[in-house]
Amino acid sequence: MLSVLRIRNISAPNSACSALRRAYTTPAPKWNTTIGLELHVQLSAKQKLFSPASAKWDDPANSNIDLPGRFLALDGTVQPTSAFDRKHYFYADQPLGYQITQSARPIGRGGQIELGSADGLSYTRRVRIHQLQLEQDTAKSIHNVYPGYVLSDLNRAGVALVEIVSEADMCTADEAAHYVRRMQTLLRHIGVSNCNMEEGSLRCDVNVSVFRDGDDPLSGTRCELKNLNSLKVIRGAIEAESARQIAVIESGQTVGQETRGYDARTNTTFLQRSKETAPDYRYMPEPDIPPVRVTEAWVDAVRNAMPELPDRLLARVTEHYGLLRDEVETMMGEPGCIALFEAVMATGKHDAKRVASWITSEIFGQLAYRNQKLADSQLTPQLLDDILDALANSQVTSAQAKQLLIELMDGDKRKVGELIEAHGWRVMDDQSELRNIIAVLLEKHPNEIADYRAGNKRRMNFFVGKVMGATKGQAKPQDFLDSKPE
Template identity: 60%
Template sequence: MVDASIPGSLPRLNPQCVDIAARAILGLNGQVQHMSSFDRKHYFYYDQPLGYQITQHFYPIGRGGFIELGPDEGFDYTKRVRIHQVQLEQDTAKSVHGVSPGHVLIDLNRAGVALIEVVSDPDIDTAEEATQFVRKMQMLLRHIGVSNCNMEDGSIRCDVNVSVYHRDSDRLSGTRCELKNLNSLKVIRNAIDAEATRQKGLLAAGGVVDQETRGFNAQKGVTYLSRSKESAPDYRYMPDPDIPEVRISDSWIKRVQSMLPELPEATRLRLGKQYGLSREDIETMINEPGCVSFFERSVSGRDPKRVAAWITSEVFGQLSYRAQRLANSLLTVEQFCGMFDALSSGLITSAQAKQLLIEFMDGEKRSASEMIKVHGWKVISDDAQIRDIVSKILDSHPKEVAGYLKGQKRRLNFLVGKAMAATKGQARPQDVSRIVKELLEVSISV
């Protein structure tokens, strides 16, 4: 749906947007409507060059659905946050603050592009509930392939309506204020708390909360007025004359439903039951697009817990360092399995396995077995050979040995590290540590 507000050009609906929106609705346990239509929402503001926004006010593409909050999100209760509707609408321009003092710059690149707006019912009572609701929706939409939902890139943005109700002897007062474009989970939590504090202060002082659209200054921790908030009649909604109604058949909905992957709740239960994984590992993998598939293709004939631990620690560590997603990584399942098998069989050490992982993620195309030959790696497993290396390390570091013998246990790590360096990482750390301790105990006995 693109409309640049150029005379003679008309908005057009991209069918792929309908497909993606349907995926989102079904993933949220909602219902795709057999008929939906578009409306014009009239208002003049600097982020809207047309003077109106195309949206779905009367007949949205989806209704209903919910997201469950409970112990998995850190609550000691369960709550179902209902979805009021899911609609397609035009994006607005982006307001850029802080570049030119005293001015707001307008980036029109995204104006007119279609977005999916998910509107929840007023079932959320705390900032933490709101934060976890967004986090869980972010995970779900990533999992079913609707969006990468990277808040830092603007792929998912959040508007929050905050109202505080103040009771006295004869009245109930409170007005909704909208906080726009909150771009991180932390910002969502802090913005809600800041706005709630502001409204409570106004009401306690006998003031009135005006209906407004507000922004949030994360540095100062306060909200600020953006514009007075219009009510629905002020927008003068009218059917858009240029975009026809969307008619969707049951067979089309069933086709979209059949293409959805297993939903996160079902995946979470299955991974725990089938593989005995920890909740932490499951949550980490579910929240990374493609990770569950990568894990399950890697786990056949291998220890599931060790495979999960390597993925969520070492692989994710490299992804974080490179600011990458697993789906965009150069690491293949075959390379990972070859590395893991070589480590499990004792062919290479954990240090060598980590080096292989780095090389694979740097773009190395050869297999683990080929790279082990290239490096000429072999594991030093002979205790006598390790003992000889450790003895030389202890002889060359008498100060550290004396410190250990006086009870300075931290000296042990230094000595083990030196011995591991002397073996060029070809000995297992547990073997080196055991022999260092043995020789130190001999020194104590002597």
């Protein structure tokens, strides 16, 4: 089933000599890594999972029960009957002494993500989804604020979380990172989560084991790396951990089943909990919550309400508007962006390349500067259409168009036309006035004229600058370049 990709041939430092010796005699053993991921995805639901309490302090109550159903986007199946379990342990991060989760009867099973050329791989790797379970998030534990104390923020406790458990189908740190990125794109796109690793709305645990060429890929003892909170950390932790396990085995010891953490500063993993000290979670069926039954009609309704999935969207937009794949992918990275693009394109007035480049350079630049999401900005298709119209009709220069964008994103409620008027902007399209200005300039700078006439064509830039200065930037360079010095 697994076409094993050879990824590393690491000789641990303390066995470097023996590895060298082997290199001359027998081929060195080739080590491979097996990786499975558990992604914890915080649902963008307004309410907590089993409580009417708001999941976000300022949101009105609302029901979002179709959110888990949208995981159909992974091509798995929603189980007709799923049920909740209690997982017990004492820790300050959950107020009940147990977490409500799903183990034996999860809401989703199956599905996959296929990694390939779109991810920059020269091969395809199918990562199967084992199961998808709904559970309660824990409280946020805050360490090292008050020495000797751990602070608990219970606002997060009970917020709906989906854990996506992959099969151990990945073989490199690179694949794991691509898998996470693809999942992020997909889940943001279908609107179930903002999947922000820094904010913790996407958290990742990784299971790593190693095996020699020819062995069963699942034969190694796996260690779980907990709470890896960026793609860089995921990569680093997997590489450090597989190197550690290989070193352990090559030194003649065995890898123990452990939960480990990763220290990015030293690029090493460290023991958190061994199997012997692992808590007994005493799983039991949650007696306060009846099983969840969903009908086929409900599943169909969710499926039909699902937005176009990223792969199809990418193909369609690229082809239909004649854009580059990169441009479309960049736009897809920002939720709501493709909708904005298509709404502006629907006016039938604008060139696709121009709109896309305006969005990805000017608008994204402003969003980045403001640290803002498109969805939270003041920008509407109408405003963008108006700006691009003004630009196309030569009412403003591109510098002024950017200024308009800034003011509109600052929250100026005036219409584009009103703003242009208020600024007194108006591209100088009065050719006779422009001629007068140029005539004055030419009279003032006879030496530069002579230089230009003598063949120094770059002197033109000098005059362009002078004209723009004299007109306070309101002239369009193209206009007077066309009316070259006669």
